[in-house]
Amino acid sequence: MKSSVIVFPGSNCDRDIAVALEKFKIKNQMVWHNDANLPKSDLVVLPGGFSYGDYLRTGCIASKSRIIDEIINHTKKGGLLLGICNGFQILTETGLLPGILLRNKELKFISKNVFLKVTNLDNNFCHNYKKKNIIKLHIAHNEGNYFANNDLLKKLEDQNLIAFKYSDRNGNINDNTNPNGSSNNIAGILNSEKNILGMMPHPERMIEPLLSGEDGSLMFESLFNKK
Amino acid sequence: MKISAIVTLKKEVLDPQGKVVNQTLKNMGYKNISDVRQGKYFEIELDEKDPIKCKEIAEQICKKLLSNTVIENYKINIG
Numbered sequence: 001m002k003s004s005v006i007v008f009p010g011s012n013c014d015r016d017i018a019v020a021l022e023k024f025k026i027k028n029q030m031v032w033h034n035d036a037n038l039p040k041s042d043l044v045v046l047p048g049g050f051s052y053g054d055y056l057r058t059g060c061i062a063s064k065s066r067i068i069d070e071i072i073n074h075t076k077k078g079g080l081l082l083g084i085c086n087g088f089q090i091l092t093e094t095g096l097l098p099g100i101l102l103r104n105k106e107l108k109f110i111s112k113n114v115f116l117k118v119t120n121l122d123n124n125f126c127h128n129y130k131k132k133n134i135i136k137l138h139i140a141h142n143e144g145n146y147f148a149n150n151d152l153l154k155k156l157e158d159q160n161l162i163a164f165k166y167s168d169r170n171g172n173i174n175d176n177t178n179p180n181g182s183s184n185n186i187a188g189i190l191n192s193e194k195n196i197l198g199m200m201p202h203p204e205r206m207i208e209p210l211l212s213g214e215d216g217s218l219m220f221e222s223l224f225n226k227k
Numbered sequence: 228m229k230i231s232a233i234v235t236l237k238k239e240v241l242d243p244q245g246k247v248v249n250q251t252l253k254n255m256g257y258k259n260i261s262d263v264r265q266g267k268y269f270e271i272e273l274d275e276k277d278p279i280k281c282k283e284i285a286e287q288i289c290k291k292l293l294s295n296t297v298i299e300n301y302k303i304n305i306g
Contacts, residue, residue, distance in 0.1 A: 056292070056293070057295055060292070060295070064292070092297075093295065098297075099297065100295055100297045100298050102240070102241070102298070103243055103244070105241070105243060106243075107243050107244070107247065147240065147297075147298060149239070181241070
């Protein structure tokens, strides 16, 4: 399995995700945002960070990068695309995923571990979470408040396109377990074809039991053992 | 020609910054303020003299870059 991590000016989780991918035997290469060609990849990752200093709107300037057309072609052919944190913001700005990420409801940068319920197990990113569907991952963002209008929320719920929801350790999902004001506690969503996942939490920060936890490992194992 | 664009959040979208400004103004003694919404303002110099073409270009750039129409509205002024 081959992956490409796209590096934008201001990306700061690109090395972390590369380490995670390599740990799980995914052969990775770094790709500069201004490259015209995407190397042959099964998976493309848009990493976390603050691309272009979050100018205009988070992820907005990066969504106009030269490499983006290549990435869109990659997904049209069924290739996998994962956007984490700023990567998720870039995905909504390109229109590859619906909705948008607004500033956190309380206007504060949030950096902490949160519990999540994996609400869709039937995709290449999450099928390994059948073993464990309430997990702990780290979030670190200022604009993680997922906003969707009522029609879109209904579509996401009806078609089961929500991958993760903020919960408590028992999987309860309510306002008290919502860190940033996201509609329906949404932490990550899939496109209709389920080959694109955008998520605010950082799975790449939970791959070492000694340092943090291993709940991110299950995602990389899922990717390596594609369905 | 000079064009300007104002981008504001749609009514149904929560504007926490606007809310804080509103509350602060109230704390400062402006009791008769009922609402504040924060937006963005752009001034653009265009090498184009035809106002109809200017309007067309302004519409495009507002849609494609300056606003995200999922959550924002824009207003264009020409000249």
